[in-house]
Each structure stands twice: as structure tokens, then as C-alpha cells.
Amino acid sequence: MGILNSFKRGLQKTRDFVTEGFNRIAANMGFFDEDMLDDLEMLLIQADVGIAAAGSIMDEIRDEIKKVGDISQEAVLQTLERSMLAVLGQPRHLNIEEGTLTIILLVGVNGTGKTTTAGKLCARYKKTGYNVLLGAADTFRAAAIEQLSHWGEMTGTPVIAHQAGSDPAAVVFDAIQAAKARKTDILILDTAGRLHNKQNLMDELMKIRRIIRREAPDASCQTLLVIDATTGQNAVSQTKFFREASDVTGLVITKLDGNAKGGVVLAVAHETGMPIMLAGLGEGVEDLVDFDSTTFVHSLLPDSDPV
Ligand SMILES: Nc1nc2c(ncn2[C@@H]2O[C@H](COP(=O)(O)OP(=O)(O)OP(=O)(O)O)[C@@H](O)[C@H]2O)c(=O)[nH]1
Ligand SMILES: [Mg+2]
Structure with missing residues (x-):
């Protein structure tokens, strides 16, 4: 299609x-x-x-x-x-630099679609022939690790995971070592969206960032903030919080198929000035597309007569 x-x-x-x-x-x-x-x-x-x-x-x-x-x-x-x-x-599209490790770190509040986006991205890059590795850095819930492992099985991708409750930064450390040893092209890291409080979450994300900088200084690192379009104007304040906690390089807006509030993409772009890189248009593995402004606007408005 x-x-x-x-x-x-x-x-x-x-x-x-x-x-x-x-x-x-x-x-x-x-x-x-x-x-x-x-x-x-x-x-x-x-x-x-x-x-x-x-x-x-x-x-x-x-x-x-x-x-x-x-x-x-x-x-x-x-x-x-x-x-x-x-x-x-x-x-701005999510580009994969050839010849070096690319790390894609997915952050965002709980339930926005981080794990699903990790799985969809994994499937996309596997399909194009890249050597991909998944890292389960959401150790807050056992179910989160299972969910990512399921995507790993579905796409034939190895998953680096520790037990629930363990230190997510240690998972990131191990995942980076594994990526180096296996000559991985793309390491996709899933993170927790909810911890006991906001400060915990911010501290955890900052620690993950430090580990990535220390262990993979030459990697091309993309931190994608995953936003749920159905949360409306809340999405704008989430962006502000996560930009402080992690070096967000771009946004993924998911669940654009969920309701008639897809206009939130414009609110987020206007208020944050952040590039929207990917759009989630459904739950299926194929339902993640590179965000394209012209296509988005044409999909929203009535067809105009060609001039
Ligand atoms: N309709 C629709 N559903 C989506 C999309 N992306 C994710 N979902 C659904 O949203 C729900 C939450 O997705 P997850 O990927 O588990 O979200 P998460 O951010 O990892 O959640 P936590 O791990 O709890 O923080 C799941 O039921 C997904 O299938 C999308 O683009 N469209
Ligand atoms: Mg998750």
C-alpha cells in the first residue's frame, strides 16, 4: 500500500x-x-x-x-x-548510518506504544537486511520483558534481558557489549514509561544516557519520544518533561488511528518544534510509517482541485 x-x-x-x-x-x-x-x-x-x-x-x-x-x-x-x-x-526521517552502530532508545510515558514501536522498527530493519538486537531496559514489570521477547521471537531477533526489578542501565550495558561483539547494525532499547515517581524515571533515563555515552561513544544514537495521539494536549507537556530527562532527537506519534484527534500532531509540532519522525497508524507490524508532512496534510483535508 x-x-x-x-x-x-x-x-x-x-x-x-x-x-x-x-x-x-x-x-x-x-x-x-x-x-x-x-x-x-x-x-x-x-x-x-x-x-x-x-x-x-x-x-x-x-x-x-x-x-x-x-x-x-x-x-x-x-x-x-x-x-x-x-x-x-x-x-526529518530516522536514518541509519552505515558502518557504525545505531542505537534507538525509545522513551515515553506508560502505554504510549514504546514496546510496540520497538517491535515494529525491529521488523522493518530486519526486513531490509540489517543485523538487529533488542534490549529490554524496561525492567519495571515482568510483562514488559515478555512483551519485548515476544516481538523478538516474531521477528527472529535476539533480546538482551535481565530479570524484572533489575537495573535497566545494566541491561543497556550488556546490550551494548553484545551489540559490539555481534557486529550489530541497530540496537533498539525499550524503556519503562512509569516508575514510582517522576524523579525516579528521570534519574533512570539519565543513567541510561550516561551508559550509552560511555560505552558506545561512536554510536549514532537516536532517542525517540513516543507520544500517544489520543492523549490530546497532554502530549505537549510530556514532550517538555522528556526533553529534560533525555536528549530527545525526534518524536513518534502513535495511535493516530485511534480517534478523530489526529490534529494533535500539529499542536505538538507547533509547541515543541521537535521533528516528528514516525507515525503509528495501527497495532499491526506494518502500521508504522515515516512521518511525511505533505502526505499527512493531504490525508487530513478534502482533496483540492489541482491548480
Ligand atoms: N491503535 C493503535 N494502537 C497502538 C499503536 N501503537 C501501540 N498501540 C497499542 O497500545 C497499547 C500499548 O502499547 P505498548 O507498546 O505496550 O506501550 P508502552 O509504551 O510500551 O507501554 P508501557 O510498557 O506500559 O510503558 C498496546 O495495546 C498496543 O497494541 C498504534 O499506532 N495504533
Ligand atoms: Mg512497554
Whole structure:
């Protein structure tokens, strides 16, 4: 399936909500007056675009109308598309550097999809011929280790794991040694999303970071913050917390298929300025795609007539 179709299918609920809403607002007259622009702003906020991002998008639409004077449905749609793309910024994909170890560290609050994303990434890279290793650095719950081991079995990938309750930094240490010994291309590390308190979690992530820097100084390390799209504006505050605890290099937004609130991607991009690298569009192994701003926006909005 092409990437546009994957996005369209995954974002179906948000797409229906936004597309139907837009067409409903525009249906009466085929052009936009001030009240209709207010309705459009409300629609964006209801799709979880966030007040600030929605405000910035609407400012651009109003400015364009003032400048050009075109209030047609088509013109508004085109400016909407353009300003959404501006909010999303330049895309950055998760690149694997050849000839050196790549470490992908997955962080995020509990239940956002870290372990699932680890499994999906593992399957993706195995399929393209990389030598992959999984590290179960979520030692908080026995079930977490089992869950990752299950992905390991499914994809034929070795998993470095210790017992539940052991020190996650020790797992990371062992996983790095194993990766070096086995000439692994990509080491994917799963971490805990919940500890006894926030300080514990922050300390643990910082310790993991120190071990990686010390034991694998030449590795290319990507720390991906996994965010659940269904948690709405909460996602923005999570990003701020994790950026302090770990050197987040990019975001993974999961469960975009879960409800009609996929607009949260725009809120997160606007509020944090972090690149969104991957999108989770379902629970299946194939349901993880490189985030593509243009495809995302095209999947959200009604099809515009080519100009
Ligand atoms: N619909 C949907 N479900 C997802 C997606 N990604 C993960 N899930 C589901 O979300 C649930 C939690 O996923 P996990 O991968 O266990 O989340 P986690 O962050 O590892 O959770 P903890 O280990 O408890 O911190 C599971 O039921 C997954 O199948 C997605 O993109 N779409
Ligand atoms: Mg997990």
C-alpha cells in the first residue's frame, strides 16, 4: 500500500471529521465570511490542533484573504494546507548510518506504544537486511520483558534481558557489549514509561544516557519520544518533561488511528518544534510509517482541485 493510502486509512477518523466539517462550513455559499472562518478555527481546535497552532493557521488564512481578496473555498483550503505544512516544519526521517552502530532508545510515558514501536522498527530493519538486537531496559514489570521477547521471537531477533526489578542501565550495558561483539547494525532499547515517581524515571533515563555515552561513544544514537495521539494536549507537556530527562532527537506519534484527534500532531509540532519522525497508524507490524508532512496534510483535508 502506498504511503498516502496508509495515512488516509490510518487517519480515517480525523480525516472524516475534518473533511466533513470543512465541507459543511463551506457548503452553503462556496466562499468564506468571517463567521465561517471562526467555525473553521473551532473545527481545528476540536480536531486537537491546539489553540495556539489553530490561531497561527487562521492568522495566515486571514492575512492571505486581506492580501489577495480571494475568499473562495478553494483558496481557503490551499492556504490552510500551506499553513499546516509550515507548522509541521521540515520533515526529518530516522536514518541509519552505515558502518557504525545505531542505537534507538525509545522513551515515553506508560502505554504510549514504546514496546510496540520497538517491535515494529525491529521488523522493518530486519526486513531490509540489517543485523538487529533488542534490549529490554524496561525492567519495571515482568510483562514488559515478555512483551519485548515476544516481538523478538516474531521477528527472529535476539533480546538482551535481565530479570524484572533489575537495573535497566545494566541491561543497556550488556546490550551494548553484545551489540559490539555481534557486529550489530541497530540496537533498539525499550524503556519503562512509569516508575514510582517522576524523579525516579528521570534519574533512570539519565543513567541510561550516561551508559550509552560511555560505552558506545561512536554510536549514532537516536532517542525517540513516543507520544500517544489520543492523549490530546497532554502530549505537549510530556514532550517538555522528556526533553529534560533525555536528549530527545525526534518524536513518534502513535495511535493516530485511534480517534478523530489526529490534529494533535500539529499542536505538538507547533509547541515543541521537535521533528516528528514516525507515525503509528495501527497495532499491526506494518502500521508504522515515516512521518511525511505533505502526505499527512493531504490525508487530513478534502482533496483540492489541482491548480
Ligand atoms: N491503535 C493503535 N494502537 C497502538 C499503536 N501503537 C501501540 N498501540 C497499542 O497500545 C497499547 C500499548 O502499547 P505498548 O507498546 O505496550 O506501550 P508502552 O509504551 O510500551 O507501554 P508501557 O510498557 O506500559 O510503558 C498496546 O495495546 C498496543 O497494541 C498504534 O499506532 N495504533
Ligand atoms: Mg512497554
